[in-house]
């Protein structure tokens with residue numbers, strides 16, 4: 001007993017000493033620090049990509065300007081980017097961006113549902129947040145909680161909290177399904193906020209395509225227009241020719257010397273341009289499936305599946321097929337409040353297939369639908385389709401780099417489900 005007391009006392013001394021030291025140091029530091037002039041190409045930090053399509057790649061970053069214009073930040077605002085600080089979104093939009101503007105920033109260290117299902121909304125209310133920047137995966141998770149399922153203080157999980165301080169809501173990381181966008185707009189934004197679907201990459205360091213709040217009319221699911229200094233182009237994947245006007249191609253920006261399209265930086269994303277000139281990101285190019293010559297975007301099929309009232313999240317992949325070249329396989333998770341028994345599973349699968357036939361067409365109908373508990377994701381919430389692709393292709397023992405998988409047990413559950421349905 002005595003021994004333990006001694007230890008605690010000495011820890012206490014250490015602590016006191018620490019605080020004393022801190023106070024002493026701040027008294028000797030001026031309130032204003034003269035900024036050092038830097039070259040715009042001086043390195044700021046090094047980060048690794050999230051590993052959703054392969055081994056994480058190292059990227060060196062220099063500097064940016066997007067927080068002020070994309071989020072319409074003003075003095076007194078309270079900015080909150082709810083992502084992991086180790087992801088580039090955290091670097092740019094928790095640290096460098098807001099702090100260089102002198103804006104209050106929020107560091108959120110938890111998940112949207114811990115320690116309470118309303119963790120985000122408690123945080124918004126407590127701090128009077130004006131800006132809220134999150135990822136489609138979190139938005140879908142919260143939408144999945146549903147209206148009837150979660151009651152906090154006797155209400156739907158969003159209702160008892162004051163969210164009226166919010167002005168701009170952001171989304172980043174994956175295409176946001178129109179369904180999830182509408183939910184975000186209606187329940188979090190109360191149809192009074194601007195929603196910015198911001199497209200960018202670890203490689204670019206800050207936002208490349210985005211709507212501008214209040215300045216342009218938004219479209220659910222479109223990242224829309226280039227940020228200052230960005231010159232996006234659509235390039236035909238096989239010929240390398242520019243796609244002018246409306247049409248689809250791979251998204252590049254015309255400002256560097258890179259391969260495989262000389263003169264263009266290749267993002268690896270497929271995109272379409274509509275008659276207003278707005279750009280819609282379709283997902284990674286390796287997420288395109290070619291069924292009997294029809295080029296289908298996985299995002300499009302996923303958006304069709306999520307229209308089913310019980311569906312929470314989906315991941316669609318293509319797998320080799322003797323007859324059609326590639327075949328569509330869909331992994332689906334259901335909302336917790338959607339109850340069904342294992343004997344209903346076959347009819348549920350049928351409903352989902354019919355759903356895709358109706359929304360897109362018969363050629364897009366999944367050949368297989370796997371109802372699973374969860375999907376494999378990176379720590380930043382990106383669905384790792386390459387894992388499901390390998391498992392379905394019978395290469396579950398060659399999954400490659402799994403260092404960024406958030407929940408490794410999900411991979412085993414997927415393997416088991418696929419094995420069962422062979």
Ligand code: WT7
Nearest residue numbers: 050172173174175197198199200201202281284
């Ligand atoms: C990939 C980049 C985004 C910064 C975080 C690091 C996808 C990103 C969107 C969006 C559709 C998007 C793309 C891109 N992506 N934002 N608003 N709409 N897709 O991200 O690990 O470097 O991944 O994320 O596929 O290439 P990253």
